[in-house]
Amino acid sequence: MANRLPEKLVQLRKHYGYSQGDIAEKVNVPVTEYIKWENGSTIPLIGQISYLAKFYGIQPDALVDNTKTIVFRQIQSVAETVDIPFLNEPVPDKEQTEPTEIFQPDEKEDTAPLEETRVIDTQQFAPTVANVIVDEPTKENDIPNEPEEQEDKKKITMGILAGAAALIVLIGALILFLNNKPKNTPVSLSGTNRLAVGDTYLLYIDKNGALQTKGSFAQTEKFSGSVQVSAYGSHAMGLRTDGTAVDTRNDSTVTSWDRLIMIAAGKDHSAALKKDGTVVCSGNTKACDVSSWKNIKAVYAGNGYTIGIKEDGTVVTSGTDYAANETSADKAVIGNNAMAVIRKDGTVAVYGASYDTSYWKNIEEAAIGNSFIVGVGSNGETFVADSDETRAFITDSWADIRYIAANGETVIAADRAGNLHGAGDNTYGLYNEAENPTPEITAPTEALPQVTDITFAETTANVTVRWNPSANAEYYSVSVEPELASPIPNTRSTSVSIPASALQSGQIYKVTVTAFPADANAWLPSEPVTVEYTYNAKTIQLDTPANITCRVAENGMWHISWDAVKNAGIYVFVLDGGEDAIISDNFIDLPVEEYNLIDNSTHNISVTALPADEASPYTGSEPAKVQLTFQLKHYTVTVSFNDPGNGSLELSLPAGSYVLKDLIKGELLPDGYVLSDPEKNVTIKGDTYLDVSVEPADPEQDGDLEGGGNG
Structure with missing residues (x-):
């Protein structure tokens, strides 16, 4: 049996005088998605069917059961519906009764809003029904003439009401059960992921929710109905209103995800943010180490890495250290060779490339290519940092920009009116060059004045090069020969700093400074000024x-x-x-x-x-x-002679081994005495007490005595 849901949706909408846009807005889906419900190409979710049934004042099974038809009856007056005998008029003959016609889709009745419909107390009144679901369309029966027939009809009516009440309870329980099951929350069209540029195509969801594609993209039908799109090279992803995802690689893991609120296509992996603040990922293992992430508000994917931004502005990463120390991040911008972070204060920090974004302010969107970065301010103003000035005209030519995306050397923008603009490589026809012409440049004839007074100041860490400004200059380029390991970025100031570690002490360098104009149509760059500089490392x-x-x-x-x-x-x-x-x-x-x-x-x-x-x-x-004097530690050596009458003496000696005759020489001995054992060895390790034996000297020896000479 054919699906009659689309037919019923059309009947109900037209009966109550709503447009397709009105119903789409009430169900919170793009009008293009609702149109698909009415033409039968897609089917609403159970929760959306329940909402529509409640909105129209009918039961959900009336919409989904193909055997039931919606019949719209005229509401009778109170006098015709209330069972009060003295108010009942004689019932006319059956031939005089005109049946109530079944609703015709093209007719439009003047009905009251559903929210104002009141519930009639069935204990006081006979049932008066506005919308009744019956198995087949029937005509209203004639009112019987005899009281017996009226009584029979009331009994039948009460039986029908009891059955209907039981059915309502059953359906209510079923709906409650289904509503309590985990289900996808409808994802609405927002400002997130509206524009994406791949290697050969662009994807853009316009303000009506319709998907626009340009270039070479073979899966437009598959991505139709998406409320978000994301692309990296040949890989693209789409987010549907039911919180599920599609991708160009037909990854079954990706299509199995649900309750998603944001998607991110990387070079060789897919990532998505779930409603609970966690992130799911499929593909590159290094980039997909995200299982522990929590409280994430936005997710982004690049070449082998994934970036997550938390509600508090901190950043978590997998596969890279880019932006890992950010504490006030609002959005991330991914390029092939570099990335950037838009901070909550509207400033931009670039990682992996040297672009001067120091003067950018109030940035809300940005896109980064192979050799440039473009920012969009809160008022739609554009900012460009371009290595070769190819896209510099964007600043003056584009206005009121809302979304922007880039890939390689191509940048595409959508303004608030929905118009697309492009610049750079257009090999695959991603933008209409006739609508986005490169401004005609009138060749200037006058060059900017040369810079003057180039000076150098050394510190132990850097060499600072300064010069006087050139009138009408927008920025300056500085080059050094022999070339440094890293080139010096262009600067808007009148000085640059060169790391001392990049220079060799005693080397002669040629430093060249050139001024460039803000308006390339009005001025030529200045003639370069070159000076020689001998670097002598600053030392301390x-x-x-x-x-x-x-x-x-x-x-x-x-x-x-x-x-x-x-x-x-x-x-x-x-x-x-x-x-x-x-x-x-x-x-x-x-x-x-x-x-x-x-x-x-x-x-x-x-x-x-x-x-x-x-x-x-x-x-x-x-x-x-x-x-310095080398002085050993001395210890006190107390010498006591064996003859008490000969007394004792104290010596101060360093530690060591000594021969007794070297310690106690003749003048230290008692008069007329000599050492009994002059060759005795004595070891000093600390304060020491020595008993020394002496004996009288031999008077026959010719004074060659160990003792004193007084005796």
Whole structure:
């Protein structure tokens, strides 16, 4: 049996005098989508059918059941419907009764708005029905003459009402069940993803919700009815009103998604934002690590990466570090080689390319190509940063722009009236060149004045090049020979900064500055001015090491230290003019025996601080020179002689091993005594107590005694 839903929608709409646009607006779908419901090419969602039934004051099954027909009856007067005996007039003969005609679609009755229809109390009155769903169209029966027939009819009517009530309860329960199931929320046409440009085509959803395509795009019918479009190269995606997606690659994963509110087509992957703030992704594994993302308000896809913007303006990324540190992002703009972020304050930050957007303000939309970026302000004004000025005319020629998109060297814009404009490569006929002509340029004859007074100022980090401005100049280009690793971007100011790390100290460079006009039709660029500049790295001499001290360490080594010097990496240590010792710490330990260090000996010390990196802006310090005395730690040695009458003495000695006769020489012995064991070895490790045996000297020896000479 043929689907009668389209026919019923037409009947109801015409009966109540609504246009297709009126109903589309009430159901919150594009009028093009509603027209498809009436012509049978698509079917509304269950929730939309329920809304239409409620709007027209009928049950949902009246719309979807092909066996039932909608019959519109005339509402009788109260006197004809209320069962009050003394008000009942004699019933006319059947021949005098005219049947109520079945609704004809072309007739338009003057009906009251549904929302004002009142419910009649069926306990007080006989049923008066405005819209009745019956199995087949029938004519209204004649009112019987006899009271018995009236009583029978009332019983039949009550039975019908009871059955109808049960049916209503059943249908209500079914609708409640269906409404409680997870379902797609209709997605409306908005300002998101209205215009997309691929490698050979453009997709544009106009203000009526109709999809316009230009160039080479073979899936127009499949994408028809989309409320969002997104493209990257040959890959395109569309978002339908029911929250599902289509794409040119027929990815079954993508078509299985539901409850979507935004889509993003990448080079080799598809991403979409769901109503709950999560993101789904299919394709490139590196770009699709998005399962943990939450509270996302917008999603974008590029060449192997995905960008998500949260409600608070922070950015999450997969497959790239671009924009990862943004904290106030509102939108992202994806290009083949670069991307940009439109911040909440209307400024633009570019990643992956050097475009001067510092003077842009109140930006709401932007598009980035291979060699340019175009921004659209809140008033429809355009801003262009173009590496070769091919699209510079856009600023003066385009106005009241609402949407913009780019791919490669092509940029397309739609103004608020729905007109499309284009610039750049038009190989695939994406825009009408007759409607978007490149402005005729009248060749200027006068050049801008040359810049003057080019100066250089060095710091340890940069070299700043400055010059006097040229009248009527819009921006300046600066080039350096030999070429630097990274070119210097064009600048609107009268200075540029070159990293010191990009220059070689002692190298002679040729620096050229050229002024360019704001109006290329009025002025030629200035003649370039070239000056020679010898770069001498700006250096800072390190501080001289200070506070050089020494001590004998517990391990017996001579420990020499000094204060660490800021920005120093190494130190050169020299002892007594000997060989250099290169050390990284601010101290050195010298072995006593290796350096033949003698107690109480004096030595010349020199310490110089050096930078760790030769490319550092710092140079070596002046050497610090001091004299230090090597002095071992001394211990108290108490000597007690065996003869109590000979007393004792105290010595101060460093740790070590000694021969007794070297410790206690003749003048230290009691008069007339010598050591009993002069060759005895004594070890000093700390404060020590020694018992020393002495004996009287032999008087026959010729004074060659160990003892004193008084005896």
